Amino acid sequence: MIRSLTFLAITVGAITLAGAGPSLAADAEQVKAQAGSWLVAPENGAKGCHLTFETGEAAGGHPITGGQTCAAALPDLAGATAWNIGDDDMLAIMDATGKVLLRFGQEEGSPWETAEGDPIWLLPALGDVDHVPSIESLVGTWQLQRPGGEALCQVALLADKDEDGTAKMSLTDGCPSSITDMKLSLWATEGFGLVLMGSEGTALSFDMNAAGNFDKSKEDGGQPLLLIRQ
Known part of the structure; x- marks a missing residue:
């Protein structure tokens, strides 16, 4: 799940050691x-x-x-x-x-x-899923819908990127105002998470499920949503 719109860099060094492993610290x-x-x-x-x-x-x-x-x-x-x-x-x-x-x-x-x-x-682990989602693997058309199956609109996750290297996205007509008002235009992944980002700091976060689709992150609040690959 992505809780930040900027990727967090790992700043600690990684050293491969031979012989005895590092001292235990975990309680x-x-x-x-x-x-x-x-x-x-x-x-x-x-x-x-x-x-x-x-x-x-x-x-x-x-x-x-x-x-x-x-x-x-x-x-x-x-x-x-x-x-x-x-x-x-x-x-x-x-x-x-x-x-x-x-x-x-x-x-x-x-x-x-x-x-x-x-x-x-x-x-x-997420069921039998054997890879993490990448930009390349998710590019395409996705259906934004309610858990009961009510279709709201389609989301196009694009491979094209903006000047900062963030992938672009677009929405089809028919999305509810609660979605369109967010002015979503960019998207990114981290781990099993996917986030749709707006130009004014808004964001809609999703977590991958075992079927390879995405559930709206519970921490975002509001009504539940699904992103289903078309």
Whole structure:
């Protein structure tokens, strides 16, 4: 979910270490909060893989299962066996020898992201979805509608960008005034989130669902909306 109209840069460095992993800093609540199924996938929309973070004890941290499923998409993670959060607040994924395979940093409201090399994101898994949405994968026509199926109007997500490099969008006739008054003209993605942005600081945020469509973010308030690919 995007809570800011400007992408937040990861400013902490990422260092790949051999040997023992970073010292543990995560307390029991942090470990519990991170436990579950995660998608590790490139920011560019390429296929990723799923890992399960567990709460038990493992060499260097806590157990990971599912590393073998990464062999094709992210071969460096095929040997992942453990994870932890270090005293630098970075999340590390390690192999059985303690070698750090990937290290992630996080800004509030943004996904975990590597800060070295081509960006890779770590996101809570969304069903069987094996990639994060990219601009290229979402370009096209989408139906804006109510959850019951009432169609409001269509949204064209365009590949064309403005002078700042933000993708453009347009609405067809028939949108309710509550939408048109926002003067939406640009759009962006971050993680599983999509935001439609207006020229006067207005925004409409959506969260991807397991079907690959988008639900209006609950934090935005108002009536629920869906964006359905046409």
